[in-house]
Amino acid sequence: MTAAEKTARADRAGATRDVILATAERLFAEHGVFGVSNRQISEAAGQGNNAAVGYHFGTKTDLVRAIVRRHTEQIERLRARMLAGLPAEPELRDWLNCLIRPQTEHLAETGPPTWFARFGAQVMTDPGLRRIMVEESLSSPSLQQSIDGLKLSLPALPPEVRRERSDMARLLMVHLLAEYERGVAEGTPVLRATWDDTATGLIDALAGLWTAPVTG
Numbered sequence: 001m002t003a004a005e006k007t008a009r010a011d012r013a014g015a016t017r018d019v020i021l022a023t024a025e026r027l028f029a030e031h032g033v034f035g036v037s038n039r040q041i042s043e044a045a046g047q048g049n050n051a052a053v054g055y056h057f058g059t060k061t062d063l064v065r066a067i068v069r070r071h072t073e074q075i076e077r078l079r080a081r082m083l084a085g086l087p088a089e090p091e092l093r094d095w096l097n098c099l100i101r102p103q104t105e106h107l108a109e110t111g112p113p114t115w116f117a118r119f120g121a122q123v124m125t126d127p128g129l130r131r132i133m134v135e136e137s138l139s140s141p142s143l144q145q146s147i148d149g150l151k152l153s154l155p156a157l158p159p160e161v162r163r164e165r166s167d168m169a170r171l172l173m174v175h176l177l178a179e180y181e182r183g184v185a186e187g188t189p190v191l192r193a194t195w196d197d198t199a200t201g202l203i204d205a206l207a208g209l210w211t212a213p214v215t216g
Helices: 003-031 038-044 052-057 060-084 092-110 116-124 127-138 141-153 159-186 195-211
Strands: none
Touching: 003 038, 003 052, 003 060, 003 116, 038 052, 052 060, 060 092, 060 116, 060 127, 060 141, 092 116, 092 141, 092 159, 092 195, 116 127, 116 159, 159 195
């Protein structure tokens, strides 16, 4: 096989992988990760070989991880740019901006339609797959820097209250973005006109959540 033939073959394989990833992301977002078989993904992606998903990605867990990385690499770049533009003494909302807006900016640039927010909600509610999102998050230097900065900007909270509000914040971030994406996809009324407006509302809510008084 010549070098040109090898390059052409690699290009075809890359294009096939991209189609499979996009198709799997959409189907997982709409039906749940375990509500969709590899065979259904292959057929929806226009692959004559029903084993195409396994051939290109291995297990379903590997496929989910590949979808996550397909987006997080771009989100990482956007967040790194935001971090570089922070003021000398960042405040709570500055860090919340760095947490939220890279994802909403990425989704705004990607679509419509988009499926990643709903895909993320599906993954985060599955105990077996949630660790993938957690592992990928922990490997993100910009996300870790944003989380560390957020912690330093917060008022002193009892450890159990901090953990509780962290759980609340994570659920709100994951599911609000998923609901907005669902509304846009289905053409139903949405509360905010754009992804950027949605990020603003979410940041307002999170700022209130983190600074709320502790009464019990």
